[in-house]
Amino acid sequence: MPWKVLIADDDPNVREIIRLYFRQQQIELVEAPDGASALSMLAEAKPDIVILDVMMPGLDGFETCREIMKRCEIPVIMLTAKNDEIDRVLGLELGADDYMTKPFSPRELVARIKAIFRRMQKGQAAIEADSPAQYEFDDLVIHVPRREVNVGSEKIDLRPKEFELLAFFAKSPGSVFTREQLLQQVWGYEFSGDMRTVDVHVKKLREKLSPCPHACIHTVWGVGYKFEVEACT
Template sequence: MNRLKVLVADDDPNVREILRLFFHSHQYDLLEARDGAEAVELVEREAPDIVILDVMMPVMDGFAACREILKKRDIPIIMLTAKDEEFDRVLGLELGADDYVTKPFSPRELMSRIKAIFRRMQRRPAAEEESRTALEYGELTIRPDRREVFAGGEKCVLRPKEFDLLAHLAKSPGTVFSREQLLEQVWGYDFYGDIRTVDVHIKKLREKLSPMKDAYIHTVWGVGYKFEAVTDDAASGD
């Protein structure tokens, strides 16, 4: 099995040294960046398996680096955020980060987050085999086999977890899922993030599906969310 290549971007040399010693002792290859711009460059040149981005960095901060990296590659990203900074955590998730760790943290905790992300990624192909049939609801078409979504005839570009969430809801139209159920069933038991992760992804999905005249994802106040199927008759107003 190939050694996992981890890129850590943090302007604090002490943090990088601690992680360097820890990851090397656990047979991980570590790439180091001192700022966001250097992280973006290393992603292009070295193709790491996962990226750890500190939010507060010179030249280019972690948010900007996350945005630039995901324009070029679909790669897992964990954000390092200041303790109790909810805005940082939510913004990182909205930009497409997979998880976050608050400072101060232990290297063992960070490694656990990394392992959890890759366990979820390994489970994804098996889940995709469960459904090869396209889901069609009015203007919306979901192709689980190709992981493609077409909204109003146009291809809709979704992040992997956005697709997983939409497909999960669409496979059970009318069923109300609590946030806890969605975290458990879409993210998995080993997800470390908080429950607001679901709200952030629902918000992004609604934004990306907004060109369609029909709303598909509905909030059930006090409970969670459901997918409301739109039939051809309903879409035409009959």
């Protein structure tokens, strides 16, 4: 299918390299020189995915990502000239789906984009396979087809990957999963991120489930995580 990608990067050489390669791949590219311009183009361009450079003048990539997450549900890839873990973690915590360190190959960038769309297409089918219409754990209710989570009368706002992670845990409460297993089962076997990705999403999920005193995601030290339905202490 033809994709439309919005890129925000203040380096015209980077945009040109990506533009030429995307043209070969029949991917439409919308270009913005900074974060503020990208935000102004977002509603009209209606891209399928956004690529954000971290180091931009004015509104940087992190602030732009934060604002995008307020406006819509759309995949985001962060580009960073640094390989610092703090940059990767912050981008993921803000809701980015992936990150790449400059310099990078345009071919790899396209591969990452394809991987994200594969995961999106498989995600709903995967969580619905052999799943009930909903899971109920005391006052925690997970509506699978509607992708909604409620604690009592309160609706919990989850990002798509957070929901898929919770739905996967809910299938097997009490079972321990390694980070590698979670990357394979929730993100997809082809996912090329690091183990920190799982930690960041678990942290965010714990925070959002805090209104529920009965459902906890426990850390099993040296192994991974497990979801249990019990009174939290």
